[in-house]
Amino acid sequence: MMAATNLLDKLWDIHEIHRRQDGASLLWVDRHLVHEGSHHAFAKLADKGLVVAEPNLTFGVADHYAPTRGTPQSPAIARMIRTLEENTSKHGIECFGLDDPRQGIVHVIGPEQGLTLPGLLINCGDSHTSTHGAFGALAFGIGATEVAHVLSTQTIWQRKPKAMRLSVTGKFGLGVGAKDLALHWISKLGADGARGHAIEYVGEAVRALSMEGRMTLCNLSIEGGARFGLIAPDNKTFEYLKGRTYAPTDSHWEQALEYWATLSTDPDAQFEREVAIDASDVTPIVTWGTSPDEALPVSGRVPDPDELGAYESKGLQATLDYMGLTPGRPLDQIEVDQVFIGSCTNARIEDLREAAAVLSGRKARVPGMVAPGSMMIKAQAEAEGLDRVFIEAGLDWVNAGCSMCVAMNGDMVAPGKRCASTTNRNFQGRQGPGARTHLMSPAMVAAAAVTGRLTDVRPLLMGRNAA
């Protein structure tokens, strides 16, 4: 009898071309996604006089520097986008540029176009590549040297991570979902809690998530230190993919389905680490600090340095100074200056519906911006009338891109300003120098917009059909 294997084992085995004695595996890469930031890697290729091994397995998209209104905000930003278009065109790589209706954030358009499939190995020079693991793909972020390696060989050297299983039993309450779950486990285990591991998310609550919710969950794996997040594919996955532009068709689809059905962890398979969470313990959660694990239920209070040891208190005081917060303050009394709904974490159609369900018929007390994850999502949202909800609430409805999550395109939070944001990182300066970021779900950001402060969204959902 074959030994019981977990999902990670199965995905690793099928991609392993060679294993060195020292344990490093040479893996085949099925899809390689590049963006403006890949310019260092293309420069390395040019230096070495190398060509792209598999241009047909490589796709480019403009997202990190993409303008959300009009034209690029500076010549340097315009140059980044132009360089991507030149590099992809030179090497015969299909690129979804600014004028392409398929343009959007790389981790949104991969699944949307059917480029992301179960059982594939997907690389991209971006740490949130873990997103694609929601389809049962082995997907992980890589640096520029590795991008150059994948471009020139269509393979990557990697040591197999340890396997961790995160089981989520029970059901989420109203107004609670994937983003709350992710911030919840990261706050319990720490920003490096899953370092060195691939996390497989299992359990009733994970199964109940839509593909969008699963992508949010896998996306945030890296904020808990895990380079890989995984969810075994099921009928929901297959339904999502069927008929997508690059998804297999006819006999290839049938062949794929047959293989995809094998992509799950065997009942007796082992994991190096097991963590269990009850979904009913998860409540609407917000970050208060400058690391994603610095998160608490919105009913909580800002932590107090006096209650900690000397070393921790020093770090905490610096964090509170940066965030402009006083110890013991109820989180739901913290006023915000603006809101942002967007990013590869939370800018998919379901995220926009969730925010619109709260904002419908209400006005935002603070300014804010809604940047859909792709131009196709933008069109879909407009067809559903969601754009009207945001605009009538007083928020800006803009084009697709990474925008204010990473502030590379010039969309920034001003120094000292406080932003309720659906993004993935509350790091110092992430949304602009001196910016103060509070991470939370799209519904919670919508609630913050309505009240002008961090707010438990649940009362605002009473009598409404939450998306």
Add this chain to the structure above:
Amino acid sequence: MIGWSNHTGKAVAFDRENVDTDQLIPARFMSTPRADGYGKFLLHDVRFDSDGSPYGDIALNNHLDASILVSGKNFGSGSSREAAVYALIDFGIRVVVAPSFGDIFASNAVNNSLLPARVSATDAAFLLSVSSDGAEGISVDLDHMTISTKDRVMNFDLDPVWRKKLLNGWDDIDLTLNHQDEVAAYREQLLDNQKWRFPVATG
């Protein structure tokens, strides 16, 4: 890359945990060509005020000749930007010592000959304290996996694959070319048996 086995230099402390890559190099500098040098961007918003004047209480600003950086746990967490490593290298840093590192950062570091040396929390605390205002003559030995100060020798951890890469100065692309036939055979087999893995646009 050029291999190396020993380094002796000045260590300086940056006593914080979770030093993420957005701090190591703020995103707005990343459109700069590498040839311009990334050293001035290292920890930019931590080292300089909004007018560009250096903060005097950041030890790194007073030890621009440091080549070993000592820091807290989860150093290099966050994004995959290799520019964070370029900023360290171009500043002159050869070794970062910390109790733990972000996985992608550590991998990027090794690909640029920068050693991410993992030490125990106790040893990290000791090194942070001796290098709080710079410490000359700290030695790092990759053969024996040790870090030595004038009164102490301690061990560090490093994945053996990475140790070998740093020692030999290996470039992965060159290594992979030795496996060209295996890669070609793998690809062939995919085309024969799993054609669905190759994308074709429809509609």
